Every structure is written in C-alpha cells, then in structure tokens.
C-alpha cells in the first residue's frame with residue numbers, strides 16, 4: 175500500500191477552500207486524516223468528505239505537528255500568521271494566498287515550472303501564482319519554443335468570486351435590488367457592480383497599479399523565468415459570479431505562424447483550444463473544468479508580429495484550488 | 511431670426527434614434543419640421559418632441575426633398591438603401607450606421623477632425639466613426655502633441671445596447687430567468703450573456719477579427735489621420751445595459767510625462783479626467799453624459815514608454831447620437 179498523508183486545509187469554509195476539499199476527494203489524494211480549519215466563527219460547521227461530514231475547527235487551537243501538509247486558502251494575513259507555525263512544526267505549506275515572498279515560496283504551475291520543485295528544502299514552502307498569471311502561464315508556456323514575446327498586454331475581467339464569498343453575495347444582492355427597482359446601496363464593492371464594470375478590483379498602489387496587476391507581472395515573469403518580458407495588466411471587476419476572461423495581446427519579435435501556435439496549444443497540457451469560428455466563455459466552458467480555455471486566436475489586425483487571444487478560466491479551480499492540489503500531488507511524490 | 515431646417519431621423523424608434531431626438535430638443539437644434547421615420551412596423555407610434563407628439567412614418571413613402579438633413583440611425587442596410595435617395599433629392603446625410611464607405615462619407619469627431627467638414631461637396635455625406643473609435647479619438651487627440659503612439663491596444667467591453675433594443679431586452683430576460691432559477695435559452699445572443707462575457711460582439715471575418723474590431727482600427731487611423739498607428743482591438747460583449755468601458759494600453763516611442771498628459775486631458779474638450787485614487791464607471795459616470803470619462807491613468811508597470819488608461823463612455827450618446835447631432839450643428843453652420 176502506498177503512503178497516506180495527514181493534511182490541513184486552512185480557510186476550508188471559503189470559496190477556494192470548499193473546492194479544494196472537493197478536489198482532494200475527486201482526485202483521490204492519498205489522505206489519512208483531513209483537518210478542516212477556519213476562524214472561530216466557523217466552528218461547529220462541517221463539510222462533506224468521502225461520504226462523511228468533517229467538522230471545521232478553529233485554526234488557533236490547531237497543532238500543526240499532526241499534519242505533513244497544509245493548504246493555506248484564507249486571507250494573506252492568515253498565511254502570514256500561521257505558516258511560520260506550520261513550518262516550525264515540520265509541516266510543508268502550499269500558499270494559495272500569495273502572502274509568502276516568492277524567494278521563500280516559489281510560485282509554481284505544474285504544467286509550466288514543475289522543475290522548481292526538485293530543489294526545495296523540507297518542510298517545503300510553495301505558492302500558487304495569482305490566478306490570472308496562472309492561466310496566462312499555462313497558455314504561454316507551450317508557445318515558448320515557437321515565439322519570442324516582447325510584451326504581454328492583458329485585460330483581465332475578473333469574477334466577483336475572486337473576492338470570495340462576500341463578492342458573490344454582493345453581486346447577487348445588487349442584481350436583485352435593481353431588477354426589483356429598489357434603490358441600490360453598494361456595500362462590499364465601492365459602487366454598483368451589477369450591470370457595470372469596475373476599473374479595478376482593489377485600491378491602487380503608489381504607481382497607479384493595483385496589487386493584482388503587480389502580482390500578475392511579477393508572477394508571470396517568475397513562472398516563465400523571463401525577467402525581460404514587458405507586462406501590461408489591467409484587472410477589472412466584471413459582474414460575473416465565476417470564471418475569469420482574459421483579453422490578451424502579445425507583441426512578438428517576428429511574424430507569427432498561426433498554424434504552429436494552434437498545433438502547440440492543441441497538444442498542450444491543461445489547455446483546451448476552441449476553433450476560431452467559435453469561442454469559449456467563462457460560464458459556458460471554463461467554470462467547473464480543469465482546463466484553461468483559449469479562443470479567438472488571431473494575428474494582429476495591423477501587425478503580423480502580434481498575436482491576440484482570449485482566455486476563459488475557472489478562477490477558483492485552476493486559478494487556485496486545482497493548482498494547489500496538483501502542487502500537493504507533486505510534493506508528496508518528491509518529498510513527503 | 512436665424513435659419514431653420516427641416517430634418518429627418520431614420521430609425522427614430524430605436525435606441526440611438528430616440529436619444530437623437532431628445533438631443534435635438536435639448537441642444538435647441540434650429541429645426542422647423544422634424545420627420546421621424548422607421549419601418550412600416552412602427553407606423554402609428556409617436557415620440558415626444560418640444561411638448562408635442564410627433565408621429566412616426568414609414569421611410570418607404572418619404573420624400574427626401576422635404577428635408578435638408580437626414581440622420582441615418584437604423585441598420586447599415588437601411589442606410590445603403592435610402593441614403594442614395596436622400597442624396598439624389600439634395601438632402602445631406604449623417605450616417606450613424608457606418609454603412610457608407612469612408613471615401614464617400616468621412617468619419618468625423620467634432621473635437622478631433624472637424625476641419626474635414628470644410629471641404630465637402632453639397633449635399634454633404636458624413637459619418638460617425640465606430641463608437642469605440644470615437645471615444646478613443648476624443649481621448650487621444652489632445653495627447654498628439656505630447657506623445658507619439660506606436661501601438662494602441664484596446665479591449666472594449668461593450669454594452670448590450672450597442673446591439674440595439676433587442677440586446678437590452680435579451681440581457682434583462684436572461685438575468686430574470688437565471689435569478690428565478692429557470693432554465694436559460696439564449697435567443698438574441700448566441701449564448702448566456704447574463705453574468706458572463708462573450709468574446710466577441712459579432713461573427714468573425716476571414717482574418718479572425720470582427721467587423722467592429724476592423725472598424726475601430728480603420729476609423730481611429732482615419733480620424734487621427736495616422737495610417738502608421740498599429741491597432742489591436744478586442745470587442746467583447748459585457749452584461750451591461752448602457753455604457754462602454756475600454757481598457758487601453760498605448761505603446762509610445764519615449765517615456766511618458768504623466769503630469770503633462772494629465773494636464774492635457776484636463777483641458778481637453780469632451781473629456782472628463784478622474785483622479786487616480788478614484789475611477790469612472792460606465793453606469794455611474796458616463797451614461798447620460800456628453801463627456802468621455804478617463805481614469806486609471808498610469809505609466810507602464812514594466813515600461814515607462816507605455817501609458818495605460820481606462821475609458822467609460824455612453825455608447826448611445828457620444829458613441830453615436832450626440833456625435834451625430836454635433837456634426838449636424840457644424841453642417842448647418844458650414845453648408846445648409
């Protein structure tokens with residue numbers, strides 16, 4: 175019999191945490207005991223796992239020496255508080271919050287830079303990149319041998335679930351208010367998100383960019399190991415519950431061979447290419463699926479050294495929970 | 511007393527047509543008789559104008575020699591059928607449909623290339639550019655003396671009203687079905703638009719681009735008189751009733767002076783610049799307003815010869831009806 179592991183999920187009651195627990199079951203993660211952790215507010219709740227209800231416990235009282243691996247799927251502050259404790263107890267950490275610095279916890283997308291996992295110290299610390307960067311990396315990696323990208327320009331239309339349960343609840347509430355002709359008072363978002371688009375998902379930083387936009391640039395360069403890549407990113411909040419849509423322009427050093435790009439994407443792991451007479455959408459295709467969907471592949475309108483494409487991806491799955499579980503599968507193979 | 515004109519509005523019962531009629535009233539267009547035209551289906555309807563109800567008439571029975579100016583705010587096919595008739599009757603034409611070729615009907619944005627109007631033959635034919643191109647031109651024109659744009663990359667998140675009354679009705683219907691947990695059958699759009707984003711607004715052409723994307727590139731080059739400008743455009747359909755949102759990246763030949771750009775935009779006609787600690791939205795700011803709103807002005811994340819910005823604009827007003835009425839105001843000054 176192969177080895178079984180004790181695992182903790184922090185933030186188990188959240189949008190990402192619940193999906194992560196489902197994926198551990200679906201993908202038959204070699205689990206002995208599963209510990210579901212959240213804040214003290216969730217104590218008493220339980221989640222279904224392998225036909226049983228597993229109780230949610232308070233992270234504060236948790237002894238990390240009981241587990242070999244912990245998935246941190248709560249806010250950044252929670253990772254920053256508890257990951258050191260986990261590590262001190264010899265527990266490896268997969269950070270889904272992006273809180274740990276990249277030099278301590280490299281950002282890894284299994285389809286792209288799994289080789290990074292070969293050289294880490296135990297207990298391991300590794301992180302999922304920003305969800306948009308992950309989707310981009312899955313699509314760009316198989317094209318590396320075909321084309322040299324000078325600039326990547328992405329407009330990411332992000333689902334409200336990217337902001338967790340409260341984002342989802344707010345879009346539903348606002349939409350209902352508006353359809354019932356009741357006056358709208360924005361609460362969770364800073365203004366009307368229903369039937370509207372917000373120009374950013376977070377407050378801006380000093381330079382005018384948001385944290386997610388900075389993360390996209392840093393993470394995509396890190397994962398593709400390409401520090402010279404120019405990145406332009408705009409993250410907007412779309413009135414969509416689940417699934418991110420990315421409009422991408424790649425500026426290349428030479429004319430693009432569309433057929434070769436198509437062939438490479440068709441063969442690429444984790445990618446589903448949709449014919450150019452059709453197109454994928456977040457809700458209709460990507461949500462609930464493992465693959466990152468690519469469509470509207472075309473060379474530039476006015477420049478044949480340009481490639482345009484559209485990506486639809488499940489922000490909660492490949493954007494976070496699925497990528498983390500894949501990392502877990504690799505970690506136990508290499509280290510645990 | 512100054513001269514008064516007889517004017518026809520074709521497509522008066524449509525999304526653009528109704529707004530156009532309102533604007534003719536609001537802006538005190540020097541009108542003697544207003545003729546509202548639509549298809550035979552609308553005969554019997556009427557629209558309010560200057561405190562009276564004006565009856566809608568069938569375009570088929572209309573004698574264009576009764577008017578000096580006709581606004582074509584119906585489908586392209588309607589312009590192609592009836593604009594020659596108008597012209598033969600000595601009536602000047604403002605084409606809001608983009609049907610007439612640019613060499614016969616130049617695309618004009620009054621704030622940008624009004625000088626084109628000085629050299630046309632009477633009866634005049636002139637057209638509004640694609641709505642996205644118009645918003646872009648209003649914002650880029652005041653920056654021409656400050657920066658040289660090598661490439662303009664835009665992701666246009668377009669409101670369903672861009673597809674007319676049927677687009678608006680379909681988003682409302684789909685949203686209600688979904689909130690009431692009823693099964694969804696897309697009708698007007700080819701799939702679910704409620705709480706989703708569609709990767710295009712129209713079928714693609716041979717090269718992989720849509721008609722609107724091709725129009726944006728052609729119209730922005732034409733209006734800015736810059737044939738060397740590289741343009742990359744993606745038009746996506748957003749679940750928004752009114753108001754377009756544009757995410758824009760400009761690649762420049764040299765580092766950008768943000769303060770100078772800010773000052774130029776603050777002084778520019780038809781532009782409302784929003785501070786970078788805030789941002790405009792289509793629904794919250796642009797809809798119902800004449801100005802094109804600009805926000806999230808910032809230099810590139812990884813390249814200081816890059817400028818990123820966000821534009822929110824009323825697709826029905828400046829995108830179409832307002833621009834057309836402004837053109838009408840100039841035409842009567844110059845020609846009629």
Ligand SMILES: NC(=O)c1ccc[n+]([C@@H]2O[C@H](COP(=O)([O-])OP(=O)(O)OC[C@H]3O[C@@H](n4cnc5c(N)ncnc54)[C@H](OP(=O)(O)O)[C@@H]3O)[C@@H](O)[C@H]2O)c1
Nearest residue numbers: 185187188189190212213216247248271336338339489494
């Ligand atoms: N949603 C996405 O698409 C997405 C994508 C990529 C990355 N992420 C990242 O994933 C993480 C979780 O996001 P989410 O969307 O799942 O958020 P969420 O739906 O708001 O859930 C937050 C989770 O964190 C738990 N939590 C809150 N305070 C805690 C504390 N003090 N100690 C322990 N647990 C605590 C919550 O438990 P209680 O019920 O007890 O409050 C809940 O389980 C975030 O870092 C987010 O940035 C999310």
Ligand SMILES: NC(=O)c1ccc[n+]([C@@H]2O[C@H](COP(=O)([O-])OP(=O)(O)OC[C@H]3O[C@@H](n4cnc5c(N)ncnc54)[C@H](OP(=O)(O)O)[C@@H]3O)[C@@H](O)[C@H]2O)c1
Nearest residue numbers: 521523524525526548549552583584607672674675825830
């Ligand atoms: N909506 C926008 O944001 C926008 C922006 C820029 C440009 N445009 C362009 O403006 C034009 C009108 O768009 P819209 O959004 O207002 O469309 P719409 O809401 O669908 O209205 C269409 C109008 O055209 C009339 N029409 C249809 N068939 C006709 C015919 N055979 N003869 C005369 N009139 C006819 C309709 O009258 P009935 O009621 O009799 O059918 C209605 O008044 C289109 O060319 C569109 O591309 C629209």
